[in-house]
Amino acid sequence: MSFLEYAPAPESKAILRLKDSYGLFIDGEFVDGSGDSFHTISPADESRIAEISSASDEDVDRAVAAARRAHDRVWSKMSGRDRGKYLFRIARLVQERARELAVAESLDNGKPIKESRDVDVPLVASWFFYYAGWADKLDYAGLGANPRALGVAAQVIPWNFPLLMLAWKVAPALAAGNTVVLKPAETTPLTALIFAEILQQADLPAGVVNIVTGAGATGATLVRHPDVDKVAFTGSTGVGRDIAKAIAGTDKKVTLELGGKAANIVFDDAPIDQAVEGIVNGIFFNQGHVCCAGSRLLVQDSIHDEVIDRLKHRLSTLRLGDPLDKNTDIGAINSAAQLARIRELSELGEAEGAERWTADCAIPEKGFWFAPTIFTGVEASHRIARDEVFGPVLSVLTFRTPAEAIAKANNTPYGLSAGIWSDKGSRILAVADRLRAGVVWANTFNRFDPSSPFGGYKESGYGREGGRHGLTAYLKGASA
Amino acid sequence: MSKRLTVPKTYKLAIGGAFPRSESGRTYEVVSPKGAFLANAAQASRKDARDAVVAARAAVKGWSGATAYNRGQVLYRVAEILEGRRAQFIDEIVDQEGVSTGAASAQVDAAVDLWVWYAGWCDKYAQVTGNANPVSGPYFNISVPEPTGVVATIAPQDSALLGLVSAIAPALVTGNTVVVVASERFPLSAISLAEVLATSDVPGGVVNVLTGSPAEIAPWLASHADVNALDLSGAGGLDWVDLEIAAADTLKRVLRPGGVEPSLDRISAFTETKTVWHTKSMV
Numbered sequence: 216m217s218f219l220e221y222a223p224a225p226e227s228k229a230i231l232r233l234k235d236s237y238g239l240f241i242d243g244e245f246v247d248g249s250g251d252s253f254h255t256i257s258p259a260d261e262s263r264i265a266e267i268s269s270a271s272d273e274d275v276d277r278a279v280a281a282a283r284r285a286h287d288r289v290w291s292k293m294s295g296r297d298r299g300k301y302l303f304r305i306a307r308l309v310q311e312r313a314r315e316l317a318v319a320e321s322l323d324n325g326k327p328i329k330e331s332r333d334v335d336v337p338l339v340a341s342w343f344f345y346y347a348g349w350a351d352k353l354d355y356a357g358l359g360a361n362p363r364a365l366g367v368a369a370q371v372i373p374w375n376f377p378l379l380m381l382a383w384k385v386a387p388a389l390a391a392g393n394t395v396v397l398k399p400a401e402t403t404p405l406t407a408l409i410f411a412e413i414l415q416q417a418d419l420p421a422g423v424v425n426i427v428t429g430a431g432a433t434g435a436t437l438v439r440h441p442d443v444d445k446v447a448f449t450g451s452t453g454v455g456r457d458i459a460k461a462i463a464g465t466d467k468k469v470t471l472e473l474g475g476k477a478a479n480i481v482f483d484d485a486p487i488d489q490a491v492e493g494i495v496n497g498i499f500f501n502q503g504h505v506c507c508a509g510s511r512l513l514v515q516d517s518i519h520d521e522v523i524d525r526l527k528h529r530l531s532t533l534r535l536g537d538p539l540d541k542n543t544d545i546g547a548i549n550s551a552a553q554l555a556r557i558r559e560l561s562e563l564g565e566a567e568g569a570e571r572w573t574a575d576c577a578i579p580e581k582g583f584w585f586a587p588t589i590f591t592g593v594e595a596s597h598r599i600a601r602d603e604v605f606g607p608v609l610s611v612l613t614f615r616t617p618a619e620a621i622a623k624a625n626n627t628p629y630g631l632s633a634g635i636w637s638d639k640g641s642r643i644l645a646v647a648d649r650l651r652a653g654v655v656w657a658n659t660f661n662r663f664d665p666s667s668p669f670g671g672y673k674e675s676g677y678g679r680e681g682g683r684h685g686l687t688a689y690l691k692g693a694s695a
Numbered sequence: 696m697s698k699r700l701t702v703p704k705t706y707k708l709a710i711g712g713a714f715p716r717s718e719s720g721r722t723y724e725v726v727s728p729k730g731a732f733l734a735n736a737a738q739a740s741r742k743d744a745r746d747a748v749v750a751a752r753a754a755v756k757g758w759s760g761a762t763a764y765n766r767g768q769v770l771y772r773v774a775e776i777l778e779g780r781r782a783q784f785i786d787e788i789v790d791q792e793g794v795s796t797g798a799a800s801a802q803v804d805a806a807v808d809l810w811v812w813y814a815g816w817c818d819k820y821a822q823v824t825g826n827a828n829p830v831s832g833p834y835f836n837i838s839v840p841e842p843t844g845v846v847a848t849i850a851p852q853d854s855a856l857l858g859l860v861s862a863i864a865p866a867l868v869t870g871n872t873v874v875v876v877a878s879e880r881f882p883l884s885a886i887s888l889a890e891v892l893a894t895s896d897v898p899g900g901v902v903n904v905l906t907g908s909p910a911e912i913a914p915w916l917a918s919h920a921d922v923n924a925l926d927l928s929g930a931g932g933l934d935w936v937d938l939e940i941a942a943a944d945t946l947k948r949v950l951r952p953g954g955v956e957p958s959l960d961r962i963s964a965f966t967e968t969k970t971v972w973h974t975k976s977m978v
Contacts, residue, residue: 657972668826
C-alpha cells in the first residue's frame with residue numbers, strides 16, 4: 216500500500232430511514248401526486264433509492280392554494296418573533312439530523328460525503344439560524360418601518376446543492392413572512408423530502424412550506440401560476456430566460472441565479488501553494504457542478520508552466536470514487552445527461568485545438584464519472600472558454616498584464632463570480648473593482664456564508680441571495 | 696418699426712455629446728394642444744438608437760469610474776444650469792403642454808429640486824445600501840452597489856420635463872449611462888435638457904436623448920444585446936409586455952411601467968451588488 220492508498224472508509228447508510236416511496240408535501244402532509252411517479256437513483260452506481268411522486272398541474276394548484284391559505288390565515292398574522300422561533304427550531308433539527316442529511320445528499324447527488332458533511336449541511340443550518348434572527352427585525356432591513364411579505368413564493372432549485380439551495384430559498388422567504396411552494400430538482404429530491412419530515416417535527420403550521428417534486432414541467436407550471444407573488448429560481452441561464460419571459464407583464468418579483476464562467480486570476484506574485492489549492496477547490500469542488508465555479512483559469516504568462524505542473528501533480532493525488540467514502544475527493548457526476556454534456560464539450564475542446572490532460576485515476580464500472588481534466592492553450596473564442604461545462608473541466612488561459620487579465624475575465628456574457636490570487640492587496644482591490652461579477656474571492660474561492668450576498672451580473676441573473684440583500688428580495692416597503 | 700423676426704430653434708437628437716439630426720432625415724411636427732406648430736423634432740430611427748447605445752457604452756467607464764463626490768458635483772451643476780434656464784423651460788412647457796405659467800413654473804422648480812435631491816445621493820447611496828458582512832471566517836467581506844451599465848429608458852409620456860428628470864436622474868446617481876426616448880408629444884424640453892447637460896460637465900454619451908416614436912424605437916432598445924437594463928416607466932401606453940419579453944433574451948433588468956416618485960428603489964433598480972471576500976492573513 217503506497218502512501219496514497221487508503222483503506223475504504225464508507226459512511227454507513229444505516230443512519231437513513233428512507234421510505235420506499237415519497238409523496239408530495241402539501242398542506243403539512245405527504246400526499247400522492249397525480250403525475251407519473253419516477254425513481255431517484257444514486258449516480259454512483261445507478262441503484263434505485265426511492266420512488267418519487269410527480270406533481271401535475273392540479274397538484275401544483277393545490278400546493279399554491281395551501282400556501283396562500285397558510286399565508287393569509289396563519290403566517291402573515293404570526294409575530295416575527297414566533298416565525299423566528301420556528302426557523303431556529305428548523306436550524307437545530309437540521310443540526311441534529313446532520314449526519315443523516317449528509318448521507319442522503321451524497322447518496323442522491325453523488326457529491327463526496329466530506330463535502331455534504333462539512334460544507335452543505337452545516338451551511339444549511341447556518342442559513343436557517345441566520346434568517347431566524349431576522350424574522351423579528353424586519354424594520355432594520357433597509358425598507359423602512361413595517362415592511363411586508365410579498366405573499367406566496369414559488370421556488371425552483373437545482374440538483375448541484377439540493378438541500379443548500381432549499382435553505383437559501385426557504386429561510387429568507389419564511390423569515391420575511393412569505394409562504395413557499397418549492398420544486399426540487401428531478402434528480403435530487405431526497406433531502407427536500409427529509410426536510411419535509413423535519414418541518415413536521417418542528418410543528419411548522421401546515422401549508423407554510425409545500426414541496427412538489429417532478430420534472431421541469433412541474434417547475435414551469437409553478438412559476439407561471441397566477442397566484443404566485445414571487446419567483447426564485449436557481450439553474451441554467453436558458454431556463455432563467457424562459458422564466459423572465461413567462462413572468463413578463465405580471466406583478467411577480469423575481470430572483471434568478473443562473474450560469475457562470477468565472478475567471479480565476481493568478482498573478483505572478485501569488486502564493487502559489489495556496490493558489491493551486493484554490494484552483495482545485497474552485498473547479499473540482501462538487502465535481503465542478505457549481506454555478507460560480509472557477510472554470511477559467513487566467514494565469515500570468517511567467518508562472519504558467521509552474522502552476523500547471525503543480526496543478527497536475529495535485530490533481531494526481533485526488534481520489535475519485537464512492538461518494539460515501541470519507542476519503543473521496545471527487546464524487547459522481549449527477550446524471551447521465553450531465554455526463555454526456557461534459558463529454559461533448561470536452562471533445563469540442565480537443566477538436567478546437569486545446570490540449571487535454573486528464574488525471575490518471577480508476578473509473579468505477581457503474582455510475583456516472585468524469586476524471587478531473589485540464590485544457591491548456593485555450594483561446595478566448597473556444598467553446599470551453601465560453602460555455603458553462605458544469606463539470607470537473609478547467610480551461611487555462613494566460614495573460615501578461617493586469618489590464619489583459621481584466622479584459623479576458625470580463626469577456627463573457629456571464630458575471631457571477633471571480634477569483635484573484637496575488638500578494639498585493641492594492642492590486643487585488645483595484646482588479647476587484649473592475650471585474651463585472653457579483654462575488655469576488657481574493658486569495659480564496661467558493662466561500663459561502665448566510666450573511667454574504669450572492670448573485671450575478673449580466674446573464675448570470677439578477678437579485679441577491681444571502682445577507683440583508685437576500686432578505687429584502689422577499690419584502691416590500693410599507694407603502695408599496 | 697416692425698416687430699422683430701424671431702429666430703426659432705432647430706431641435707435635434709443628443710447622442711454622444713453632439714446634437715445630430717436623425718440619420719434617417721426624418722422629422723415630425725411638434726404642435727401645441729391647440730394644434731399650433733411649435734417645431735420640427737427629429738424622428739429617431741433604429742440606427743440612431745444603436746448609435747446612442749454605442750455612445751452610452753463608451754461613456755460607462757468614465758462616468759462609473761468617476762468618484763461619487765465628483766458625480767454628485769456634476770449632477771448638482773445640472774440643477775444650477777437648469778435653474779438659470781427656468782424661463783426657457785417654462786415657456787417650452789407652456790407651449791407644449793398648454794398649461795398655465797404657474798403650473799409650468801412648478802414643474803420646472805420640482806425638476807430642479809429633484810436633481811438636487813438625487814445629486815446628494817451619489818456619495819451616500821453606497822453607505823446606505825452596502826454592507827460589511829460578518830462571515831464565519833478570517834475574511835474581510837464587503838458588499839457594495841455598482842451601476843448596471845447602459846440603461847434604456849422610455850420617459851414618462853405625459854410630462855415634458857419632470858417625468859424625464861424623474862426617470863433619468865436616479866439612473867445616473869450610481870454611474871449608469873442612459874439612452875432615453877423622450878415624450879413623443881413633448882420632446883422639446885428633452886432636447887433643451889440635453890443642452891443643459893452638455894453645459895454642466897456631464898460627459899458626452901452619459902445621457903443620450905432620442906425623440907420620435909417610442910413604439911418604433913423601444914423594441915430595438917429592448918432587444919439590444921449591449922443594453923443592460925430597460926426602464927419602462929413611460930411605456931404604459933405601448934405593448935410593454937412584448938418589450939419585457941424581448942429584454943429577457945439578454946436578461947436585462949426591467950423596471951415595469953408605474954410611478955416615478957423619488958425613491959431609493961429607483962436608484963437600486965439599476966445597480967448590482969458586488970461582494971468581495973478578502974482573505975485576512977496571519978499576523
